[in-house]
Amino acid sequence: MTPPLHLSLAGQAVDVLREQVLTGEIPPGSRVNEVEVAQKLGISRGPLREAIRHLASEGLLTLVPHRGAFVPDADADEVRALFELRTALECAAAELAASRRTDVDLVRLQEVCAESRRNYRAGQPFPYRLDLAFHQTLIDAARSPRIAEQVRLVQQRVVLLRSALDDDPPHQHASMDDHDELVKAVADGDAAAASTVMRRHLSRVCAQMLTSLNH
Amino acid sequence: MTPPLHLSLAGQAVDVLREQVLTGEIPPGSRVNEVEVAQKLGISRGPLREAIRHLASEGLLTLVPHRGAFVPDADADEVRALFELRTALECAAAELAASRRTDVDLVRLQEVCAESRRNYRAGQPFPYRLDLAFHQTLIDAARSPRIAEQVRLVQQRVVLLRSALDDDPPHQHASMDDHDELVKAVADGDAAAASTVMRRHLSRVCAQMLTSLNH
DNA sequence: GAGTTGTCAACTGTCGACAGTTGGCAGTTT
DNA sequence: AAACTGCCAACTGTCGACAGTTGACAACTC
Numbered sequence: 029m030t031p032p033l034h035l036s037l038a039g040q041a042v043d044v045l046r047e048q049v050l051t052g053e054i055p056p057g058s059r060v061n062e063v064e065v066a067q068k069l070g071i072s073r074g075p076l077r078e079a080i081r082h083l084a085s086e087g088l089l090t091l092v093p094h095r096g097a098f099v100p101d102a103d104a105d106e107v108r109a110l111f112e113l114r115t116a117l118e119c120a121a122a123e124l125a126a127s128r129r130t131d132v133d134l135v136r137l138q139e140v141c142a143e144s145r146r147n148y149r150a151g152q153p154f155p156y157r158l159d160l161a162f163h164q165t166l167i168d169a170a171r172s173p174r175i176a177e178q179v180r181l182v183q184q185r186v187v188l189l190r191s192a193l194d195d196d197p198p199h200q201h202a203s204m205d206d207h208d209e210l211v212k213a214v215a216d217g218d219a220a221a222a223s224t225v226m227r228r229h230l231s232r233v234c235a236q237m238l239t240s241l242n243h
Numbered sequence: 244m245t246p247p248l249h250l251s252l253a254g255q256a257v258d259v260l261r262e263q264v265l266t267g268e269i270p271p272g273s274r275v276n277e278v279e280v281a282q283k284l285g286i287s288r289g290p291l292r293e294a295i296r297h298l299a300s301e302g303l304l305t306l307v308p309h310r311g312a313f314v315p316d317a318d319a320d321e322v323r324a325l326f327e328l329r330t331a332l333e334c335a336a337a338e339l340a341a342s343r344r345t346d347v348d349l350v351r352l353q354e355v356c357a358e359s360r361r362n363y364r365a366g367q368p369f370p371y372r373l374d375l376a377f378h379q380t381l382i383d384a385a386r387s388p389r390i391a392e393q394v395r396l397v398q399q400r401v402v403l404l405r406s407a408l409d410d411d412p413p414h415q416h417a418s419m420d421d422h423d424e425l426v427k428a429v430a431d432g433d434a435a436a437a438s439t440v441m442r443r444h445l446s447r448v449c450a451q452m453l454t455s456l457n458h
Numbered sequence: 459g460a461g462t463t464g465t466c467a468a469c470t471g472t473c474g475a476c477a478g479t480t481g482g483c484a485g486t487t488t
Numbered sequence: 489a490a491a492c493t494g495c496c497a498a499c500t501g502t503c504g505a506c507a508g509t510t511g512a513c514a515a516c517t518c
Contacts, residue, residue: 250471251470251471251472252471252472253471253472286472286473287472287473287474288473288474289471289472289473289474290471290472290473308479309478309479309480310480310481
């Protein structure tokens with residue numbers, strides 16, 4: 029299991045840096061200065077270097093020899109390539125979830141969908157948090173630890189690119205419909221349908237991302 | 244000294260260690276002593292630590308706080324989980340390859356298959372090298388860099404577990420047949436067939452691995 | 459003035475040393 | 489003899505400092 033408490037400074041640094049990268053506090057394209065960040069975190073360069081290497085292995089930073097670490101910025105080709113990977117993983121997860129889900133998995137999924145609807149009706153924007161929660165719940169229902177691991181990493185990278193995503197209401201509505209349809213397929217144990225719907229869903233999200241990238 | 248492709252000592256250490264882990268020179272279950280290995284490689288603990296962390300992120304080592312890095316050993320559940328991931332990735336790759344392959348991709352695939360047959364008829368065992376080459380060629384034909392990246396990592400982890408795999412002739416023959424069938428599907432541009440065959444192929448390989456794990 | 463070369467500051471890559479933690483062993487107790 | 493306790497060696501986690509490389513700017517040549 030992953031250590032609940034990151035005792036090591038490197039582990040803490042990973043958490044802090046990941047947060048800063050994902051929230052855009054360290055903007056895409058910018059460089060990470062080792063001594064500067066080390067001082068800011070109050071640690072030495074050793075643990076920080078390990079943290080940087082770790083985040084690089086997750087795809088949240090790119091390493092350039094003798095130049096340092098950079099936050100990768102969005103790029104159409106990268107978005108497409110990333111979504112091909114995400115589609116491969118999440119479609120497989122959807123299939124597995126359809127055949128392995130328990131009843132409590134189903135309840136959890138419906139719960140998330142219901143909360144999304146409530147939120148939407150209340151006029152509030154569909155929070156990305158709930159979208160993530162839905163996919164996370166589905167992944168867990170698939171009960172495939174290695175796939176779950178990879179999906180988590182890919183979703184992180186998607187979040188990183190998400191700065192360029194404007195969530196217009198039509199897109200939100202379509203996403204919620206997709207989610208509902210997915211839950212139905214999973215409930216029926218229809219693996220093929222789950223995979224198909226997931227593919228269509230992700231294809232839609234990818235297209236949305238590409239258009240809002242070009243604005 | 245030798246002018247290496249990887250200038251950094253950490254990069255070199257990664258290559259050397261990866262080789263030693265994959266060949267079983269460092270046997271599964273054993274621990275990696277930082278000072279000992281550092282001395283053996285003639286480098287300091289800093290770069291070595293980064294190398295160890297890198298290999299851990301690839302799944303070739305597992306890290307235990309305050310205890311060090313260990314080479315993970317085979318386990319039935321792990322094999323199954325890993326092959327679920329591999330199946331997800333390679334089936335998607337097979338689909339993409341079927342729709343994107345060029346004629347030279349096709350030639351390369353047929354080349355590898357032909358060499359496998361020659362090798363088999365010559366009475367020599369089907370070398371794992373050729374199996375890897377086939378899958379690698381197929382992945383490249385899919386032209387999806389992020390998927391290719393992940394497949395490479397997963398295949399590495401499979402190689403790591405492969406110590407327990409006895410390649411009996413029937414299995415080799417079946418594998419070659421699968422490969423031929425895959426090439427046919429890819430040649431026809433039949434994505435669905437490519438995916439189906441790949442799934443069956445990997446399912447067979449996984450089963451073979453599980454049985455030779457239990458003897 | 460354009461291009462080339464020399465110089466420099468900043469930063470990464472690397473190292474050796476110290477501190478904190480872990481697991482095991484010897485000695486002691488019941 | 490089994491279990492508990494305290495100590496010890498080994499190892500990891502961390503740090504500060506030094507060396508090598510890179511990119512930029514200035515000086516110089518044509």
